Structures are given as structure tokens and as C-alpha cells.
Amino acid sequence: MPEGHSVHRLARQFADVFSGQRLAVSSPQGRFADGAALLDASTLVGTVAHGKHLFLHFDRGLVLHVHLGLYGAWDFGGDASFRGASSIGAPRKVGEREVFDDGAAASADDGSVYSGPPAPVGAVRVRLAGAHGWADLRGATTCHAITEAEAGAVLARLGPDPLRNLPGDREAFVTGVTARKTPLAALLMDQKVIAGVGNVYRAELLFRQGLDPWLPGRALDAGAAGALWEDTVAVMSDGVRDGRIITTPPSYWTEPAAGLPAPEESHFVYRRQGLECRNCRTPVALTDLAARKLYWCPVCQQGS
Structure with missing residues (x-):
């Protein structure tokens, strides 16, 4: 499932390529026909990402609310002025991905004059089309046209x-974690406690902070909880910048001069079960917690 950094990149991309434009909104698949009719010919006036939720605000007081879930993905394309990632999301059986095409998000029909979006391929739930490009949504868990008040209720x-990282967010997280006896590994996946963290960030953040995944939240002192929040802010901000989840520093990379690590060098423990811990050489462990696979080092993660 795409984690919060991908949804924030989506919000930024929609703002870059569609902000202030009157958009044609349709539902080639038909499942979003009523919502598309409400939004069609509206102007995009704002984009907000919060956790794994994307809110596209239109000038009629309506909002397109999307949660990609496990299989949702947005595909983009257009002329040479329509720049950005060509696909952001989590295609079935592939996992989270972002595909970037240098130059245009997708080429015009023959590299010359853009003649509008191509015929939809597959089950396109909603299509947004502007003067210079288009965006297609497939496979999302949530796709609704809602009011501003309803969007506010979701955020609440x-x-x-x-x-x-709004004022008071750090304190809200610290309070939310330290007041519960639930294990930290479950709390980090609870979107009511912290929005946007998924399975990759969960495993990596707990390792980076040397925290026992089963430690009850209330056993963590406020200073340690605050440090966990601050590391989450830093690492997820790097994900927005890089378009990838990278939690290891350059000192762990074979070719640090390349700028970004090879995929197999990007994480400390995620999907490294049975391999040596990068710090202590203990085999990385794997189990299930909060209905997801949990990766951790039994030696390095004994702290509280």
C-alpha cells in the first residue's frame, strides 16, 4: 500500500499540473459516474494530502476524496509541459511504485502535438483531463465526491x-502513544494515532530508534516518543523528496556517490528476514503483528 510520502507527492503533482484549471471529469468504468457528473467542468483550487488520503478541492465546494488502498494507482500523461511522474500508486502484485519519465509525464501521440487523452485502458474509475494532460485512477479503495464539511470530518x-507537522502534532502523537498499552508496532499502523505510516516505515523507524516492537506505548517516556516523531518527520520527508523509501544513510551504500542506494541497500530490516542485521549481524526476524508482516532485529531492538 502506498505510504504517506507517495500521497503527498500525488498532491504536489496534481497542484503542479492541474491547479487553477477547469477539468473534464469522467468515469470511463462507470462506477464513479454520479460523482464525475458533480465534478465535471469544475476548477481545481487546492490539493491536500493527509496520511494516506488525498483531497482534491474544486471551486463548487466539492472535494474528490481518494484512498488508494492496496491496489490503487494514478497514471498521468500529456504534452511536453505536463511534467511529473507517469504513475504513482500500488499496482496489484507489484507493490508500491513510482515511475518517472524524464520530460513529459507521457509523450504526446507521436511526440508532436498533444491531441488529448488516449482511449481509457482497463477499469478507469475516474479521469481528470485538462488542457495539457490527463490523470486516470484505477483500483482505489475510496473514490468519492464529498463536501468540504465531509472532508473535514474525515480529517478529524x-x-x-x-x-x-502542524503546530501541536508532535504533542498529540506523544500523548496518543504514551497513553496506550498497545505495542508500538501496532500503534504506528493505527491511522488515528499517526497518519501515513505503513508497514515499511513502521519496521524501519522502530529499528532506527532501537525500539522493541512489542513495547507498550505507555512504557515509552515522552522524550523517546518525541524522538520517534521527529525521526518519522525526517525520514518521510526524505521519501517525498526522493520518491522512494530510503532509511539507510549513505555510509551503508556500496556507491554513495550515485546519490541514491540500490533497492537492496535502502532498508535496515524490511523484507530482509534471515539476512544479517546491518549493525550486529543477527538474522533479521519476521513475524505477524497488527495483521501485517513485521521485520525486526532481536538484538538491536531491545530498547525502551
């Missing part, structure tokens, strides 16, 4: 987003 149910 979510915990603080480290990528927004």
Missing part, C-alpha cells in the same frame, strides 16, 4: 500527519 478522524 485521522491522527497527526508527520509530513504536515
Whole structure:
């Protein structure tokens, strides 16, 4: 499932390529036909990401609310002025991905004059089309046209987003964690406690902070909880910048001069079960917690 950094990159891309434009909104698949009719010919006036939720605000007081879930993805394309990632999301059986095409997000029909979006391929839930490009959504868990008030109600149910890091968010996270006896590894996946962290960031953050995944939240002191929040802000901000989850520093990379690590060098423990811990050489362990696979080092993660 795409984690919060990908949704923030989506919000930024929509703002870059569609902000202030009157958009044609359709539902080639038909499942979003009523919502598309409400939004069609509206102007995009704002984009907000909070955790794993994307809110596209239109001038009629309506909001397109999207949660990609496990299989949702946005594909983009257009002329040479329509720049950005060509695909952001989590295609089935592939996992989270972002595909970037230098230059245009996708080429015009023959590299010359853009003649509009191509015929939809597959089950396109919603298509947004502007003067210079288009965006297609497939496979999302949530896709609704809602009011501003309804969008506010969704936000009110979510915990603080480290990528927004609004005033009071750090304190809200510290209070939310230290008041519970739930294991830290479950709390980090609870979107009411912290919005946007998924399975990769969960494993990596707990390792980076040397925290026992089963440690009850209330056993963590406020200073340690605050340090966990601050590391989450830093690492997820790097993810927005890089378009990838990278939690290891350059000192762990074979070719640090290359700028970004090879995929197999990007993480400390995630999907490294049975391999040596990068710090102590103990085999990385794997189990299930909070209905997801949990990766951790039994030696390095004994701290509280």
C-alpha cells in the first residue's frame, strides 16, 4: 500500500499540473459516474494530502476524496509541459511504485502535438483531463465526491500527519502513544494515532530508534516518543523528496556517490528476514503483528 510520502507527492503533482484549471471529469468504468457528473467542468483550487488520503478541492465546494488502498494507482500523461511522474500508486502484485519519465509525464501521440487523452485502458474509475494532460485512477479503495464539511470530518478522524507537522502534532502523537498499552508496532499502523505510516516505515523507524516492537506505548517516556516523531518527520520527508523509501544513510551504500542506494541497500530490516542485521549481524526476524508482516532485529531492538 502506498505510504504517506507517495500521497503527498500525488498532491504536489496534481497542484503542479492541474491547479487553477477547469477539468473534464469522467468515469470511463462507470462506477464513479454520479460523482464525475458533480465534478465535471469544475476548477481545481487546492490539493491536500493527509496520511494516506488525498483531497482534491474544486471551486463548487466539492472535494474528490481518494484512498488508494492496496491496489490503487494514478497514471498521468500529456504534452511536453505536463511534467511529473507517469504513475504513482500500488499496482496489484507489484507493490508500491513510482515511475518517472524524464520530460513529459507521457509523450504526446507521436511526440508532436498533444491531441488529448488516449482511449481509457482497463477499469478507469475516474479521469481528470485538462488542457495539457490527463490523470486516470484505477483500483482505489475510496473514490468519492464529498463536501468540504465531509472532508473535514474525515480529517478529524485521522491522527497527526508527520509530513504536515502542524503546530501541536508532535504533542498529540506523544500523548496518543504514551497513553496506550498497545505495542508500538501496532500503534504506528493505527491511522488515528499517526497518519501515513505503513508497514515499511513502521519496521524501519522502530529499528532506527532501537525500539522493541512489542513495547507498550505507555512504557515509552515522552522524550523517546518525541524522538520517534521527529525521526518519522525526517525520514518521510526524505521519501517525498526522493520518491522512494530510503532509511539507510549513505555510509551503508556500496556507491554513495550515485546519490541514491540500490533497492537492496535502502532498508535496515524490511523484507530482509534471515539476512544479517546491518549493525550486529543477527538474522533479521519476521513475524505477524497488527495483521501485517513485521521485520525486526532481536538484538538491536531491545530498547525502551
